[in-house]
Amino acid sequence: MALSPTDVTQLAAVDSARAARVLSDVRAATLAGQPAPVAPRPVIEQSWERMLRGGVDPDHDFRSGLLSREEVQRRRESTALRHVLPVLREGLLSVADVAHHIMVVADDEGRVLWREGSSAVLRKADGLGFELGADWRESVVGTNGVGTPAVVRRPVQVFASEHFQRSQTSWTCTGAPITDPRDGRLIGVVDVSGPLETMHPATLAWVDSVAKLAEARLRELHLTSLERLRAVAAPVLARMPGRAVVVDRDGWTAAVTGMPYANRVALPKSLSPGRRWLPPLGLCSVEPLAGGWLLRPADEPVPAGSTRIALDLTQPRRWSVTVSGGAGSWSHELSPRHAELLYLLALHRTGRSAAELAEDMFGDAGRTVTVRAEMSRVRRYLGAFLEHRPYRFREDAEVGVLLPDDPRELLPHSTAPAVVRGRLSAEV
Template sequence: MANPPMNVARLAAVDAAQAARVLSEVREAALAGRRARVPPRPVIEQSWGRMLRSGVDPEHDFRSGLLPADEVRRRREESPLRHVLPVLREGLLSVADVARHIMVVADAEGRVLWREGSRPVLRKADGLGFELGADWREDVVGTNGVGTPVVVRRPVQVFAGEHFVRSQTSWTCTGAPITDPRDGRLIGVVDVSGPLETMHPATLAWVDSVAKLAEARLRELHLVQLERLRAVAAPVLARLAGRALAVDGDGWVAAVTGMPYVRRVALPKSLSPGHRWLPSLGSCAVEPLAGGWLLRADGEPPATAAVKVVLDFARPGRRTLTVESAAGSWSRQLSPRHAELLFLLTENPSGRGAADLAEDLFGDPTRTVTVRAEMSRIRRYLGQLLRHRPYRLSEETEVEVLLPHDPRDLLPQSTAPAVARRRPAARDEGPVRS
């Protein structure tokens, strides 16, 4: 029987020096193509496999150029993360400074935009290239607590020798992704970093909890914005006959008249006044409102076909849906669950029932309630392009799926059995080698 992955957090809490030695042995064995006496954790093993396939050199400390100060400033001003800095500071900095950690906030591209905390640790971070404007994408600097959460879209703690690049192996970092509650889009990562001996086993849960508090704050701010739009739209809608909606720039609905309430409608990439076609409404007249748009349905039935539906999973961490039609196109960043479901539908164009999809996702055909709820959410933005009984994409719609060059990089955040079968494990193809 193979040895189970090591509980790194527990070992580090007991003896940091021993943890560093064991992790170094695991790393050296994996990079040499040997079987380690203790296997790396799955999230680390999969990341190392991506690094070797993309050509990252474990012995070379590569650093891309720092962003100029004015570009860092511009990104800060445009990032929704600026609204949650007080939440992140309150939740992380008071402890981080005392415990000799630093807090790092990076954008969705892995660029460091904010960095605060213990001064000695900040100086050590400078030596690692962990500076303002630095690029800490996984495929640039290897497995780390900023770039790896961007790819797998979940919190990750990287201890010492679990870093792919040798120069980072004295460092330990814990990062959690922050997503925009309006559209599920990744907007950045918050990370707590420092020497291995200062890390606690509870750091992962701590950082993840603060990231979730930041997302909750963004959700509150969005509700305030919708309330303002509702106040603007109310007197306008009161004068209209027929179906109409007031929506914000992301398609969230503030108010409706002449139709049942819906939470959100899918909008084109660049919406402008005039007539537009939307999957859930058909042909609409689009007019600007302060803080959003007024959509007036023309009374035509929603269209049942589109020129093309494109699902883009070509790069690790990318999950984009694009619908192209004669009236324009629109795109949406998919949640991990919606990406899984739509991928499974493209694998089964004749359709899948709720029990089939539950088996595909969870290995449990009884979890149909979860599947039906998620498919209902997908239909809110795909409209008649998504059919049911069984679930399938419209037969009249051309579908294109962009997949990664290496099947092992397919939806790396997914643990769904059906996706795993399409994504062979690195160990099934022999040891990873450079």
């Protein structure tokens, strides 16, 4: 009787050896471009397709070297994962050790930062390169329980020959992403792994539930932190006239007075006390508080004839441009393409021709028709502040760009060559 992908998963719980043989045949046929006896599960099939498109070698491991102990420790101390490690240990380790599993916690780059559990399984993991500081991104080592959940942003179980690389096919991995509950940004992945015979379908729900507990703990810590900051801010705001907002170090609002509440204020990567321009607040007095900042928008009007343009690229898929001048202030949410164009014009204040923008965006100077069409749309709302021949911001405009803290988050959707170079140069 023919098996379905679901049948293979169920079979693995009672006869792991037979299920592994079936999946080995599926993998061999798929890589050879031949009809498979059973279709791979959709999440696995889509991952394999990414591997084939990306040129990952199914038979050889070409990952980069291990991180140094010093770098592993630095990443441990800087990641939010350190706050939820007790939750992960309590929820996973006692069962993992008995079931001959190990728990692995990796950061958002797929680097293994913690690895605990059965000592016998840890020794076997060493043979797979599943070590502290190892790189387990899907694009590097193929379909696996660390890299694949990070890509698809949901829990994934990878059993036996569902792994893309041959060296991992005696292994079973179940991983779940851990995201920042404030903004949905990926923080890392928690994974439970072990030899083939330790696999059980219920492991997927188990690992997922513990990952959600970890996210709930992060949410609780965030709210507690804001409450502490709010207590510090209350007496300060009570005796302060005018408008003010108190935010934490990441810009999340703890308290406001004299102005509408906003969930978050976009802060530059490095903020220091003094008078600073912060969209959409405008010119502000910035003062440090314990655990955050006191921001007091300036009440004086912007001098007539002056224009400030602030491009905010800090929030994933919530990019905006804010314009402030003698007539007041307004903001416009940007499409991905317009965010790219305005970022490039902010980089090149002397201007870019249509051909240069086409080269920047597409690597093809001939695609000027597309550039001109998009710039025509930009000019519908920003035309008073743009020049053309070449395209550029007006010389009398003060232009600022707020960039994300992590250079990799700069317009992450973008494949424009100039944007990719911007990410790389910011990392240096």
